[in-house]
Amino acid sequence: MAKQTRKLNRSWRFFxxxxxxxxxxxxxxxxxxxxxxRHRFEGHRWSLPAKVYARPLELYSGKQLAEGQLVFELRxxxxxxxxxxxxxxxxxxxxxxxxxxxxGFHFADASEVGSQLQVVLQAGRxxxxxxxxxxxxxLIRLEPQLIGGxxxxxxxxxxxxxxxxxxxxxxxxxxxxxxxxxYEHLGISPTGIARAMVANVKAGRVVQGGSTLTQQLVKNFxxxxxxxxxxxxxxxxxxxxxxxxxxxxxxxxxxLNEVFLGxxxxxxxxxxxxxxxxxxxxxxxxxxxxxxxLLVGMVKGPSYxxxxxxPERAKQRRNLVLSVLxxxxxxxxxxxxxxxxxxxxxxxxxxxSRYPAYLDLVRQQLQKAYKANDLSDQGLRVFTTIDxxxxxxxxxxxxxxxxxxTKRYGKQEKLQAALxxxxxxxxxxxxxxxxxxxxxxxxxxxxxxxxQVGSLLKPVIHLTALASGRFHLLSPxxxxxxxxxxxxGSVWQPANYDGQSHGVVPMYEALVKSYNIxxxxxxxxxxxxxxxxxxxxxxxxxxxxxxxxxxxxxxxLSPLKxxxxxxxxASNGFYSPLSIVRDVTQANGQLLSHYPYQVRQAADxxxxxxxxxxxxxxxxxxxxxxAYRYVADKQLVAGKTGTTNDQRDSWFxxxxxxxxxxxxxGNEDASPTPLTGASGALQVWSRLMxxxxxxxxxxxxxxxxxxxxxxxxxxxxxxxxxxGLVLPFAKLRPAAQTNCGN
Amino acid sequence: xxxxxxxLWQLPQxxxxxxxxxxxMLVSALxxxxxxxxGDLPMVEDRSxxxxxxxxxxxxxxxxxxxxxxxxxxxxxxxxxxxxGKEPSSLDQxxxxxxxxxxxxxxxxQTTLPMAKTPVATxxxxxxxxxxxxxxxxxxxxxxxxxxxxxxxxxxxxQQAQRIAPxxxxxxxxxxxxxxxxGQALRAEQLARKGLTLVAKQPAYxxxxxxxxxxxxxxxGDAQGEQEALARVKQLPR
Numbered sequence: 005m006a007k008q009t010r011k012l013n014r015s016w017r018f019f020x021x022x023x024x025x026x027x028x029x030x031x032x033x034x035x036x037x038x039x040x041x042r043h044r045f046e047g048h049r050w051s052l053p054a055k056v057y058a059r060p061l062e063l064y065s066g067k068q069l070a071e072g073q074l075v076f077e078l079r080x081x082x083x084x085x086x087x088x089x090x091x092x093x094x095x096x097x098x099x100x101x102x103x104x105x106x107x108g109f110h111f112a113d114a115s116e117v118g119s120q121l122q123v124v125l126q127a128g129r130x131x132x133x134x135x136x137x138x139x140x141x142x143l144i145r146l147e148p149q150l151i152g153g154x155x156x157x158x159x160x161x162x163x164x165x166x167x168x169x170x171x172x173x174x175x176x177x178x179x180x181x182x183x184x185x186x187y188e189h190l191g192i193s194p195t196g197i198a199r200a201m202v203a204n205v206k207a208g209r210v211v212q213g214g215s216t217l218t219q220q221l222v223k224n225f226x227x228x229x230x231x232x233x234x235x236x237x238x239x240x241x242x243x244x245x246x247x248x249x250x251x252x253x254x255x256x257x258x259x260l261n262e263v264f265l266g267x268x269x270x271x272x273x274x275x276x277x278x279x280x281x282x283x284x285x286x287x288x289x290x291x292x293x294x295x296x297x298l299l300v301g302m303v304k305g306p307s308y309x310x311x312x313x314x315p316e317r318a319k320q321r322r323n324l325v326l327s328v329l330x331x332x333x334x335x336x337x338x339x340x341x342x343x344x345x346x347x348x349x350x351x352x353x354x355x356x357s358r359y360p361a362y363l364d365l366v367r368q369q370l371q372k373a374y375k376a377n378d379l380s381d382q383g384l385r386v387f388t389t390i391d392x393x394x395x396x397x398x399x400x401x402x403x404x405x406x407x408x409x410t411k412r413y414g415k416q417e418k419l420q421a422a423l424x425x426x427x428x429x430x431x432x433x434x435x436x437x438x439x440x441x442x443x444x445x446x447x448x449x450x451x452x453x454x455x456q457v458g459s460l461l462k463p464v465i466h467l468t469a470l471a472s473g474r475f476h477l478l479s480p481x482x483x484x485x486x487x488x489x490x491x492x493g494s495v496w497q498p499a500n501y502d503g504q505s506h507g508v509v510p511m512y513e514a515l516v517k518s519y520n521i522x523x524x525x526x527x528x529x530x531x532x533x534x535x536x537x538x539x540x541x542x543x544x545x546x547x548x549x550x551x552x553x554x555x556x557x558x559x560x561l562s563p564l565k566x567x568x569x570x571x572x573x574a575s576n577g578f579y580s581p582l583s584i585v586r587d588v589t590q591a592n593g594q595l596l597s598h599y600p601y602q603v604r605q606a607a608d609x610x611x612x613x614x615x616x617x618x619x620x621x622x623x624x625x626x627x628x629x630x631a632y633r634y635v636a637d638k639q640l641v642a643g644k645t646g647t648t649n650d651q652r653d654s655w656f657x658x659x660x661x662x663x664x665x666x667x668x669x670g671n672e673d674a675s676p677t678p679l680t681g682a683s684g685a686l687q688v689w690s691r692l693m694x695x696x697x698x699x700x701x702x703x704x705x706x707x708x709x710x711x712x713x714x715x716x717x718x719x720x721x722x723x724x725x726x727x728g729l730v731l732p733f734a735k736l737r738p739a740a741q742t743n744c745g746n
Numbered sequence: 747x748x749x750x751x752x753x754l755w756q757l758p759q760x761x762x763x764x765x766x767x768x769x770x771m772l773v774s775a776l777x778x779x780x781x782x783x784x785g786d787l788p789m790v791e792d793r794s795x796x797x798x799x800x801x802x803x804x805x806x807x808x809x810x811x812x813x814x815x816x817x818x819x820x821x822x823x824x825x826x827x828x829x830x831g832k833e834p835s836s837l838d839q840x841x842x843x844x845x846x847x848x849x850x851x852x853x854x855x856q857t858t859l860p861m862a863k864t865p866v867a868t869x870x871x872x873x874x875x876x877x878x879x880x881x882x883x884x885x886x887x888x889x890x891x892x893x894x895x896x897x898x899x900x901x902x903x904x905q906q907a908q909r910i911a912p913x914x915x916x917x918x919x920x921x922x923x924x925x926x927x928x929g930q931a932l933r934a935e936q937l938a939r940k941g942l943t944l945v946a947k948q949p950a951y952x953x954x955x956x957x958x959x960x961x962x963x964x965x966x967g968d969a970q971g972e973q974e975a976l977a978r979v980k981q982l983p984r
Binding site: 062064065066067112113114142143427428429430432575576578586587595598600601602603604605609613662701702703704705706707 | 877883891905909910933939948949
């Protein structure tokens with residue numbers, strides 16, 4: 005008996021000890037949980053990926069717009085065409101009159117306030133602009149399009165919103181669907197849990213969560229996504245703790261920004277702010293109730309109710325949310341029916357990552373100045389130079405050219421292509437196409453691949469010749485067969501593309517017709533090293549070994565580098581590094597870095613200008629004349645084709661109006677293609693140039709260059725009233741002759 | 747004004763420790779001149795269908811001239827075929843007097859600036875006076891930013907103006923002067939060199955750019971280069 009009592013006492017003691025230990029453990033756990041909750045909540049800074057913006061569209065009187073450009077840009081920005089403009093984000097375009105309610109934006113240098121504006125257009129230009137009070141405006145900057153972000157390794161992205169930013173009815177809708185007792189409960193809702201437990205027991209597994217918003221937040225915020233019992237056990241006390249420490253509004257605001265609402269590839273869409281941009285292309289506060297209802301409905305299962313993949317299912321869910329609102333008398337039945345009939349109104353274009361090749365370039369430039377963490381965490385705002393209209397046209401030009409090439413030459417599986425477009429005057433990169441599919445984020449052929457440039461090098465020979473002061477455009481060059489002994493004892497015999505030699509030709513003709521022999525001779529007389537030095541100065545800096553075949557482009561450059569070289573040629577020999585980023589600001593708008601316009605004289609301006617005119621002859625008469633199948637006749641096309649041995653590479657680089665562009669085509673494995681520079685790259689190039697606003701040169705003829713009428717056959721300047729070719733000359737000129745040189 | 751300028755140019759090398767100060771004053775004077783421009787204000791790219799005959803140079807040089815085309819190129823052509831355009835008068839003392847030394851246009855001067863040169867458009871080509879007004883506005887905003895001690899904002903405004911009017915020497919003149927004031931003499935010189943290629947129609951800026959190059963070189967302690975640049979000023983056609 006005594007033994008039994010002792011045993012019982014021991015059991016009791018053990019029991020109490022166990023209870024004490026458990027209580028202590030529980031207490032420790034609670035303290036730990038409390039610390040966790042407070043630490044994470046208070047110390048939490050969301051990692052905000054850097055936002056990358058396109059250049060803003062600037063409107064001013066005289067601004068040229070390509071046909072369709074304005075509407076395209078407004079749609080990209082999520083503006084809606086309406087009959088009466090009442091709210092930010094709306095516009096009406098009728099009879100050349102644009103009414104627009106801008107949203108305003110905080111730029112690096114100033115803030116633009118959103119307001120209602122009137123823009124009058126005429127013949128593809130902005131004629132005048134007026135503000136709300138009818139005052140004349142000189143300059144309007146629309147907000148820039150967000151083109152992507154630089155994400156941290158966990159690929160979370162969000163657009164922070166505050167309670168004050170929300171459209172009316174948003175919170176009411178959210179609470180009606182997700183947590184009606186939110187403002188009453190203590191973080192958990194016993195009735196909700198009971199209901200869920202019954203459902204779970206019935207199903208024999210976890211099928212329903214009785215989670216409050218607070219619990220959902222805890223789940224997202226502190227715990228991993230797995231539905232385990234242990235997680236479930238922690239969730240409730242943590243929700244209680246969270247509720248006890250913070251106000252309902254604080255918790256709600258964090259919830260709004262944390263909730264997971266979809267997945268785009270590797271990128272996770274967090275928060276209603278970003279979801280609004282992602283699904284509707286609009287800021288959250290511009291959403292209509294049926295759009296809000298869709299987002300709220302998606303909380304239950306962002307993948308299951310994904311409106312892009314399962315539009316019908318998402319619509320049903322949205323309509324259910326709307327009927328809940330009607331049941332709660334938040335909207336009338338009539339309103340509900342009207343809203344339920346609305347289409348989903350998803351944005352027609354995916355908002356992000358459409359410009360992978362361009363973003364590669366942005367990252368490349370930013371990595372020089374910023375740490376990877378700063379880029380992915382600090383919410384930096386990066387203002388780039390990309391021109392969404394030009395990029396769109398570049399993508400189309402590439403696509404259409406490939407369709408055409410396929411028709412003509414059959415499927416070219418291995419054929420790849422790249423394009424770089426820049427602003428002629430300041431070197432800002434406006435568009436990059438990194439491969440034949442444009443939107444595919446694979447190997448970037450514009451940046452990461454260097455190929456032989458072929459005849460693209462000839463203009464550099466001519467520039468060197470013109471700058472030497474020993475040659476002018478009518479200087480006679482010998483195109484007769486040539487044999488050059490090599491260092492290894494062999495000989496090199498450059499040949500022309502047509503296999504012929506053309507005797508003595510004027511210098512400009514050697515470029516226009518791309519005669520190899522005459523140009524090699526010219527280059528040899530100048531010195532291969534001098535030509536390569538000039539090439540380096542123009543922007544392709546490299547320690548080039550000087551051997552004769554370099555003169556025919558036996559050297560490899562990426563399309564980006566080639567564009568850099570032609571950029572310098574096109575701006576009178578002034579090198580401006582191709583630039584991608586204009587400014588970087590902090591999340592609050594404070595300027596961090598400004599990338600200034602840089603310029604360095606890299607060649608003689610007179611020689612460069614004369615060369616430009618020579619390149620224009622290539623467009624009018626020479627290997628580039630195919631461009632005029634697409635480009636208007638009044639437009640100047642100045643550039644050079646390049647075709648490498650066995651047609652392995654097809655190039656065209658040149659400028660027109662205010663744009664410089666380079667296109668490359670070639671097989672991935674550098675095997676022969678059916679394309680020459682003219683039949684391949686030039687097609688893409690000219691399709692693009694035909695779609696860009698064209699603005700001719702105004703004042704870039706350097707002093708000391710004059711135009712003369714010439715008789716090229718005789719190689720003399722003739723009287724201005726004779727018929728002949730007008731050519732520019734600097735100090736060195738051919739002799740003048742009367743009788744029109746005859 | 748001109749005297750002041752000469753005086754500054756002739757500062758002996760011994761003043762070099764204070765050379766930033768002198769460069770600033772000098773650039774300010776130049777900038778003032780630039781802001782006013784020649785009495786005949788330099789035009790910002792006039793895109794209204796030109797009232798001038800189409801220059802040969804504006805087109806592609808292709809034209810193997812047939813008789814029909816000869817009409818387009820406005821024959822009979824002088825030899826050399828000259829670019830048309832207004833010759834601005836040389837720097838106008840009166841307009842300079844309206845400027846404060848640091849290059850800010852006084853209200854008085856400002857009202858006489860851009861508007862007076864707006865080309866009269868005929869109804870058939872009722873296009874706006876191109877981008878001239880917006881460029882003027884941006885230059886003023888740049889001045890304001892500079893006066894507020896925000897050179898970075900001023901540079902952004904000037905770059906914005908450059909994007910709109912990329913071949914307008916006035917914009918390069920302001921940028922170059924601003925960089926020199928900021929002590930970035932090399933950059934200022936390169937901008938002035940670029941500007942020099944754009945002055946065919948506005949020779950008054952040739953004077954400005956060479957003087958600015960001289961000032962930049964002085965700032966860099968390159969006395970010989972400075973003298974060479976000044977010699978170029980003297981060679982300019984008057």
